[in-house]
Structure formats: structure tokens, C-alpha cells
Amino acid sequence: MTLKKLMRGTHVLGEAAIRAGCRAYFGYPITPQNELPEYMASAFAKMDDAIFMQAESELASINMVMGAAIAGARVMTSSSSPGISLKQEGISYLAAMELPAVIVNMMRGGPGLGNIAPSQGDYFQAVKGGGHGDYRLIVFAPAYGQEIADMTRQAFDLADNYRTPVMILGDGMMGQMMEPVVFPEPIDLTSLPRKEWVLDGAKGRPSRIIRSLWLDVDKEEEFNWRLFRKYEMISREIPDxxxxxxxxxxxxxxxxxxxxxxxxxxxxxxxxxxxxxxxxxxxxxxxxxxxxxxxxxxxxxxxxxxxxxxxxxxxxxxxxxxxxxxxxxxxxxxxxxxxxxxxxxxxxxxxxxxxxxxxxxxxxxxxxxxxxxx
Amino acid sequence: MKKVFSRPESLKPTPFHYCPGCGHSIIHRVVAEVIDELGIRERTIGVPPAGCAVLAYNYLDVDMAEAPHGRAAAVATGIKRVLLDRVVFTYQGDGDIAAIGTAETIHAANRGERITSIFVNNAVYGMTGGQMAPTTILGQVTTTSPGGRAPLRDGNPLDLSEMLAIAAGSVYIERTSVSSPKGILRTRRAIRKAFVTQLEDKGFSLVEILSPCPTNWKMSPTEAARWVDARMSEIFPPKVIKDVA
Missing domain, CATH: 3.40.50.920 (Rossmann fold)
Structure with a gap:
């Protein structure tokens, strides 16, 4: 059922993610976004079909995200600026392997360790490709609690539809601010389209490969143009x-x-x-x-x-x-x-x-x- | 006539690209045989490394996903946590698992992830052209340790398997080699046991396999096999390192 509640931004994001069908979260502590993994940990502890894991590093967490996406789950990770830098390798691979995932960056002051105050210094990193290679990342910039909820739902849907990682770019202030938010009904996971590309064991079908290596330059070029056409489609369909x-x-x-x-x-x-x-x-x-x-x-x-x-x-x-x-x-x-x-x-x-x-x-x-x- | 030898069902009919005398083709075949024998082909997911064996998916006929260099244990963790009843294994070289991926591997073992790692140790970075690896033995000449690996300059060979044995979550760790028919049979038994450990949901399992790299060692295949037995095995003795399965 729908839910109206006064909540801080990080918790809004967590609740919206769960209602969007997120069933796997991997992360690593960093201020100012720790309330989000904490929310996921306590909510998932009450659910039978959900996985929360605190990884040993940001690198490990984004690669666990990759694994969960490969297995077909709606999956999310979150961090703040220095942690997002560490996740960039994985984000490039997610784009290259065409894997859906939602990545949250609650930006703080930088560069380097910077501070834990709200900042918008990661715009270039988010929209100009923080990782290597010719890819794009869908980046949502919510400004209100309600928008955090709406965009989180949309982020999971778009990630699946386009098979691409999606970032929600906020900041420390947005994460802490409490606002009334109306949440939509939780989605019925069985209503989602079947992912015909996941790896779940080659039962009664040919084995599948999920890869990003194309040693043949012609194939890599063809792949890059295919990604480009996808990004062109996204550029036409979702600017807001x-x-x-x-x-x-x-x-x-x-x-x-x-x-x-x-x-x-x-x-x-x-x-x-x-x-x-x-x-x-x-x-x-x-x-x-x-x-x-x-x-x-x-x-x-x-x-x-x-x-x-x-x-x-x-x-x-x-x-x-x-x-x-x-x-x-x-x-x-x-x-x-x-x-x-x-x-x-x-x-x-x-x-x-x-x-x-x-x-x-x-x-x-x-x-x-x-x-x-x- | 009775057929006594054939291609395992889990191995595609693709000729191997590996160099003459390389251990990967043997290890691929052994992994495929074990998957067939356990009847798990339709519920197995493999994670190959960056390195020579990245193309393992061209040969092994199971679902496979690449991982970034060193991150196989983390990717495998993500897959396994979502699909608890599947068999998930990583296939990694020494540089992948014991240098750039050390943290991911140690923590997966310590958590007792129900995954199996096939760790192919050939004491060198193969695909990049024979640079010094974490497992390069002292005195061994590589392109980046031209006078031979010197401990004060280059550090010492890292025994990752022994380190992993300390982790409470690791259940079965064995080191074998594929430099002789006897070693290959032992490797087969070890891989089987590692997969069974996972099927029984007991914890993390790993088989380290000493494997020749004649091309980068600049040896003939027979010399390379002998070098595994005579030199590598001194530093990395084949044995059961941990078995609490």
C-alpha cells in the first residue's frame, strides 16, 4: 500500500529502493550516507528474500553489485565522493557488460578526503564518465524528498529497461533533511519482465557469457556503436x-x-x-x-x-x-x-x-x- | 567398441588457444570432467579472471561472467548470495588472486562464502608477457626482475593458500600440480572435493594448482614441467593445506 511518512533523504531512498524491488545491497561505510546502508540492513533483516552485505571495500561492494546483477537481482550500492571514486572501475564494467544497477552518491567536499559537508564537486565524475572507456551513465539529480522517492523507482526501472547502471546524485544535506514523502505501492517482483540474459545455470538452454572483452577491434567497434545507439535513445527519451x-x-x-x-x-x-x-x-x-x-x-x-x-x-x-x-x-x-x-x-x-x-x-x-x- | 575417452559434456568442441605445454588446457578439462561427474553443469556459474584464462568461457560450456582483474571473489559472492543453490566458482591466476585481488579473496574466504576458487599458479604474469608475479620464486628471472627476484628489492613469494587457511571461513584448501599424470589425477580429486564442499554448503574452498608456463619461463614444455616439480614445489609444496570439511 502507499505510505506517507516524514523521513530523512537517505531513508527515503532506502524505502523507495525496497518498494522498487531492490533485493540486494552491497556497501561500505562512509559519511555522509551511512543512514542508507543502515536502513537497508535493518529492513532486509526482516525480509527472507533480500541480501544486505557490508563489503571489505568499495571495490568489493561494486563487484558484488556486478555479481548480483549478473544473477538477475535488482541491486544497489551507495557511497559518498571518495568511495564513488573507488567504484569507478566497476561502473565502467557494468556499462560494458550492460548490467543494470543503481549507484547512489551523496556528495561531500573534495578533492581527496575533503570533508563531510554537502558539495557538488562530483558532477564531472558522474556525467563525463568517471571510469575508463566510451560509456555514459544515467544521472538523476533529485532536489526534494518526494523526488528522491520517485527517481529511485525510476532509476531501477530505467536500469533494467536499458540494461545500464544509473546514478542518483545527491549530497550530504539532502541525505539528512527530513521531509514528508508519499511512497508508491511496492512493486510485485513477479510482474517484472523476465531477464533473458541472466546467468542462473544453463538449464535447458545453451550456456551464456557476460563479458566486456572484445579482442577483435572490429567487434569492439561494433559494440561501442551499439552502446552509442543505446545512449542516443536514452538522450531522446529521458531528459527531464x-x-x-x-x-x-x-x-x-x-x-x-x-x-x-x-x-x-x-x-x-x-x-x-x-x-x-x-x-x-x-x-x-x-x-x-x-x-x-x-x-x-x-x-x-x-x-x-x-x-x-x-x-x-x-x-x-x-x-x-x-x-x-x-x-x-x-x-x-x-x-x-x-x-x-x-x-x-x-x-x-x-x-x-x-x-x-x-x-x-x-x-x-x-x-x-x-x-x-x- | 567401448568408448574409453571422450570430450566431457561441459567442454565445448573448441580447440584450445593456449601455448604448448601450458597447464590451462589440462585444468579446463579437469574442471569440465568434475562438473560432468557431479551432474552440476546446468547449475554452475563460472567467473574467469583477467589474464590468459579470461577466454575460459570459450571452452567451458557453463554460464560464465568475466570479472575485473582481481575481483572474481567479489563477483562470485554477488552471484552466490542471489542464487544460493547454484555452484559458483572462480578461475584465477596468481597475479589476479594473490596480488590485485588479495583483499577480495581473503575476505571471501573469511566470510566462508560458499564458492570455490581454482587458483592457477604459474609464478608469472602470463598474458601481459612474463612480468614478476606475487608467486615468482626468489632468483627467478622475469621481464621485471631481470637479475632474478631479489627479496629486498622485489619482496618474497607470497603463499596465499597458507594465508587463507588461517581464515575461519575457509574449509578446504589443497595445493596440487599438473606437471605429471599423478599430479593431474590428484588435481582432479581436489577439484571434486572442493565442489562437493560447496555443494554441502560448508564454506570457502580453494585448489591451488602449480602450472607450467613454458613460453614466459623460456623453457621447453618438458623442462617447464620439470621446473614445477624441482623448483616451484620447494616453495609451494603440493599438499592438503586445510581440510575441516
Whole structure:
């Protein structure tokens, strides 16, 4: 049955995964996402058909995910930035072996050990292929508790449909924040389409091979083009975004995830100052919703990108906008979370900014500390 | 006329690509014979390594999935935990299991995963062209230990099987060789016992097989077989290392 509950983001994700038919979880402790494996451990302990395992490393956990996917289970792992770096080898293999799996990254400050505060420094790693080889990763960027639930369900379905790994990209703040969420009915596992490719023993059928090695370059090329066609299909079918208060907007702020919620607060404040400002929020980071953003860029004077980093998604925004209007950037890296007031001030500055006066480099905002503005 | 020798059902009719004198073809055949004998072909899933034996799936007629280099025990764990009534085995070389995959292997053994590892030890990285392996013996010349393996520079040969025997979850570990007909028969018995250990749900089992690599050792097949018995066996003596099955 459906369930309405006040829950923190990590728990929302766990509950949504179980309701989406996830029956195997492999992970390794890392802050700030430990509440998710803990939720899976306690929920799976009460279920007969579910596997929770704390692995000896992130490497082992992503490869256990691979094994469970090979055996046909709906499977998930989760981690935070440094741990996701370690999983990249496995993610490349999952893409190459066309195995469905859901990978959660609750981003923290980086690079290196960084800190455990919310950050968006892993955008490049997530959408530009953190692992080796010519592959893409579907990346969802939820911003609200309800969206975590909805996107988690969707992530498992898309992973199976396209036979590809899917990432849910959040941050430490999103994981901790408690919000009311309505969960859908748990799916009936027997209603899912049979996976005709799994390895479960060659009973009454020819033996199967799941592989990523193609020594013959012609075969590897053919395989790469086949993957490419799949990614093209995904790029046509699933890009998603929220467009907010954009009808009369002269300035659009582009942000995703937690940053988008702060940006929305900034938009409200800017509107109350009489500025015609709107928000564009990508809900899928790959595929990036380039087309609707390009259309929007025709209608506005200026686009400002806000990220909790020194500027990563801004490159995809510029690629989408293709010079239709100036694109500027404002960011706070390292785990610092901006306030809506701060964003409103930046929007006001950008609003007054003539089309051509795009600023680059770092400046000191409100005399307090250096920020990335370019 | 009575047929006394034929291809096992679990072996595809594909000619082996392995070098003359290499142990892999013998070991593949022995694994296939045991799978036939136990009647488990239709519920066995194999995980080959990165290395010469990655192409094991071209020969063994069971479901098989590649693993990234060293990660076979973790992949096998994932498969086995989902499909508890299947037989899951890994087939790994010394570099795969005893260098890059040490952690995965030790922890799978310590958890007592109901999987079986076939560990082919030829004291060298074969597919990449004969570099020093964790099991390269002291003084052995490889492309990356040109003057012979020197302990203070290159470290010492690692006896992974003995290390795994310490783990509480390992149940049956034996070291054999395929350098002689007697060794091959012993290997066959050991692999059978390892699979039976798994079928009886007792814990982790592993068979380490000393196997010649004439190409990278730069020896003839007969010299290589002799070197296994004379030199490798001194450092890695064939024996039952642990049996609490």
C-alpha cells in the first residue's frame, strides 16, 4: 500500500529502493550516507528474500553489485565522493557488460578526503564518465524528498529497461533533511519482465557469457556503436527538468539538487525585489536537458549558473546555450552552503549586468570570503 | 567398441588457444570432467579472471561472467548470495588472486562464502608477457626482475593458500600440480572435493594448482614441467593445506 511518512533523504531512498524491488545491497561505510546502508540492513533483516552485505571495500561492494546483477537481482550500492571514486572501475564494467544497477552518491567536499559537508564537486565524475572507456551513465539529480522517492523507482526501472547502471546524485544535506514523502505501492517482483540474459545455470538452454572483452577491434567497434545507439535513445527519451517562473523572466538561474532549492529561494527574494527572474533545474544531469535550456536561452537576457563547486555543470550549460545569451557562474565549493539571500544578491548583480559584461575569475563577495565567480 | 575417452559434456568442441605445454588446457578439462561427474553443469556459474584464462568461457560450456582483474571473489559472492543453490566458482591466476585481488579473496574466504576458487599458479604474469608475479620464486628471472627476484628489492613469494587457511571461513584448501599424470589425477580429486564442499554448503574452498608456463619461463614444455616439480614445489609444496570439511 502507499505510505506517507516524514523521513530523512537517505531513508527515503532506502524505502523507495525496497518498494522498487531492490533485493540486494552491497556497501561500505562512509559519511555522509551511512543512514542508507543502515536502513537497508535493518529492513532486509526482516525480509527472507533480500541480501544486505557490508563489503571489505568499495571495490568489493561494486563487484558484488556486478555479481548480483549478473544473477538477475535488482541491486544497489551507495557511497559518498571518495568511495564513488573507488567504484569507478566497476561502473565502467557494468556499462560494458550492460548490467543494470543503481549507484547512489551523496556528495561531500573534495578533492581527496575533503570533508563531510554537502558539495557538488562530483558532477564531472558522474556525467563525463568517471571510469575508463566510451560509456555514459544515467544521472538523476533529485532536489526534494518526494523526488528522491520517485527517481529511485525510476532509476531501477530505467536500469533494467536499458540494461545500464544509473546514478542518483545527491549530497550530504539532502541525505539528512527530513521531509514528508508519499511512497508508491511496492512493486510485485513477479510482474517484472523476465531477464533473458541472466546467468542462473544453463538449464535447458545453451550456456551464456557476460563479458566486456572484445579482442577483435572490429567487434569492439561494433559494440561501442551499439552502446552509442543505446545512449542516443536514452538522450531522446529521458531528459527531464523543472522550469520555474520563466514565462516573463529576463534572467534565469540554472542549478540542480540542493543548490536548486537555494536558488529557488533566491528567485523568490529577487522577485519580491521586482526582478524578473526564473529557475531552470535539470532533473537528469546525463542526459542533460539541453534542448529546453537552449529554447529558454533565446528568450532571456542572461543565464547565471549556481553550483556548490567552482563550476562544472556550467560547461554543459554553455554547450547547450551555444552563445544565445551570456552565461555567468557563481559557486561555493568545499562544503559551504549558500543562503537564498546570497543568491538573491548575486541575481540582482547579474540582473543589472549588461549582456556583454560577463565576469570571470574569483572575487570577494560581501567582504567575507572568496567565492568562485566567472 | 567401448568408448574409453571422450570430450566431457561441459567442454565445448573448441580447440584450445593456449601455448604448448601450458597447464590451462589440462585444468579446463579437469574442471569440465568434475562438473560432468557431479551432474552440476546446468547449475554452475563460472567467473574467469583477467589474464590468459579470461577466454575460459570459450571452452567451458557453463554460464560464465568475466570479472575485473582481481575481483572474481567479489563477483562470485554477488552471484552466490542471489542464487544460493547454484555452484559458483572462480578461475584465477596468481597475479589476479594473490596480488590485485588479495583483499577480495581473503575476505571471501573469511566470510566462508560458499564458492570455490581454482587458483592457477604459474609464478608469472602470463598474458601481459612474463612480468614478476606475487608467486615468482626468489632468483627467478622475469621481464621485471631481470637479475632474478631479489627479496629486498622485489619482496618474497607470497603463499596465499597458507594465508587463507588461517581464515575461519575457509574449509578446504589443497595445493596440487599438473606437471605429471599423478599430479593431474590428484588435481582432479581436489577439484571434486572442493565442489562437493560447496555443494554441502560448508564454506570457502580453494585448489591451488602449480602450472607450467613454458613460453614466459623460456623453457621447453618438458623442462617447464620439470621446473614445477624441482623448483616451484620447494616453495609451494603440493599438499592438503586445510581440510575441516
Amino acid at each position: 527538468q523543472e522550469i520555474y517562473l520563466a514565462d516573463d523572466a529576463e534572467l534565469i538561474i540554472v542549478a540542480y539538487g540542493t543548490a536548486a532549492r537555494i536558488a529557488k529561494g533566491g528567485v523568490h527574494r529577487a522577485r519580491s525585489m521586482g526582478l524578473k527572474v526564473g529557475l531552470f533545474r535539470p532533473k537528469t544531469l546525463w542526459p542533460f536537458p539541453a534542448e529546453p535550456l537552449a529554447r529558454l536561452a533565446e528568450a532571456v537576457r542572461h543565464i547565471m549558473v549556481f553550483e556548490m563547486s567552482t563550476g562544472q555543470m556550467v560547461e554543459d550549460v554553455r554547450l547547450a546555450v551555444e552563445g544565445r545569451c551570456p552565461v555567468s557562474f557563481y559557486g561555493r565549493p568545499g562544503g559551504v552552503v549558500s543562503t537564498p539571500e546570497e543568491i538573491a544578491r548575486e541575481l540582482a548583480t547579474a540582473y543589472g549586468m549588461p549582456g556583454s559584461s560577463e565576469t570571470h575569475g574569483r572575487g570577494a563577495l560581501n567582504g567575507r570570503r572568496a567565492v568562485a565567480r566567472r
